[in-house]
Each structure stands twice: as structure tokens, then as C-alpha cells.
Amino acid sequence: MSRGVVALNEPQIQRYARQILLRGFGGKGQHLLCTQAVEVVDDSPVLRIAAAYLVAGGTPVLGLPVGAFAVDSLRGSNPDVDWNAPVAVRLFSNSEAPARSELTAVMRVNEDSIAWSFSGEPAPVRRRPGTAPGPVLIGSLAALIVQRVLLGELTRSGDAVFSVACAVSIELHQTAAR
């Protein structure tokens, strides 16, 4: 008896090869990423970065405003994406927490924090002292967390809040006189 045939086609295997190699992904995990959508309720740099990473990984991201960088370029960036997949995760930044209804999770992503809930509204974030790490780091981190939610790995561990702060210091040392 087989444990199930991997439902990826050859172009998908080629496109997502390095992601398939990751622990916890595999063919079945990649299929889960390709067959569940993420809906973005707000528009922010952090959410756009997260959307770009998710689409590159095979997950459709819906709800980004028409005319923004996102819709046209994201749709063109990965022709493999199934834009009709059902929404499993809803992302927001500033608005009221969107209704959870049939969703797997809702996640609030701000410049310095990520909070998610499988049961209701994500818990409030206590801001950490320090410099916000910026949209690229937080957005890509949010995308990684969304992927783990879609893979079903975080559901059992419950709701969580993740706040990030970092400080960058750049020093110029003169090593030789002109």
C-alpha cells in the first residue's frame, strides 16, 4: 500500500526543488502550500514582502490592492500559482482583527512584531525597546511562519506572539592614511 502519490507535476518539482528539500516540507508539504491561499487585509511594506515570499513559494496571496506593485508583478512572478485556492490564513496590520470563520489562522504583522491566533484575535504585542528590524526581515519571517501554519506544524502549539527588536551599529575604522 502506498502512503499516497505526491500530487506535484514535473515543472512544480523543478521550481520548488530547494523548498521541497527543507525539513517538514517535502512533496506533500509543497502541495499544501500550493493548495491553500493567504488573504491580505491591509496594505503595508511588511505585508508586501511577506506576499512576495509566499507567492515565490507557491502560495497564492489575495487581497492586495489593484495597481499596487503586488498584484501585477506577483501574479507574473510565479505562473504556477493557483489563484482560486481557498483562503486558509488572513494577514492584517492595522485594521481590526478580521473574522476568523473557517480560517486556519489570523496573523497580525507589524514592523516589529508578528502575532497569530488559531482561535480568535491575536494577543496584543508588548513592544520591545530597540530599533525595528525593518519590513524585509519581518516580512520574510512572517512568510516563513505562514508556511509552517499552512503545513499544519504550528496549529497544535497554539496562539503566539513574536516580537523583534534589533540595533545595527556601523563603525568606520581608518586603517591607513591617504
Next chain:
Amino acid sequence: MTVSEASMVHRLDIVSEVCPMTFVRVKLLLETLEVGDLLEVRLKGAEPLRNVPKSVVEEGHELVQLHAEADGTSTLLIRVAR
């Protein structure tokens, strides 16, 4: 790629593949097999010989045998463990 499902010993030929597609093929097939099944993998080249057995073990499977063939290929025998 050839896969024989005539018995519980499955076969996969990745001689023509290059890394990382070598282990991608192995991983995708291992996912579909039952715990205890055997998978015989034929591969060629130093890099796949270094990477594939290591990745198989890291994924939690058992490397039963590694045999170098006269034609420069190698054959791995893997027992599915999870």
C-alpha cells in the same frame, strides 16, 4: 527514473540527475512508501554519493547498504523508517 513495485523493494535510478535534484527525487519517492519498505537507489558521481546518504539519514531513514559498482555507479539500499 525507473521504479519497480513488483515487491516491497522499490528502485530508483538517479544516475542522470544532478544535486539537488538527486535527493529531491529520493525524498519524493520515500514519502509515498510504507514504513519498512526498501528503496534501492542507483546514483553516479562524488557529490550525490556524498549528499544523498547523508540526507537520507538526516530524514530519519535507515541506510542499509552502500555498494560501489564496477561501472562507476553506486547503489544505496534504504529502509523507510518514518
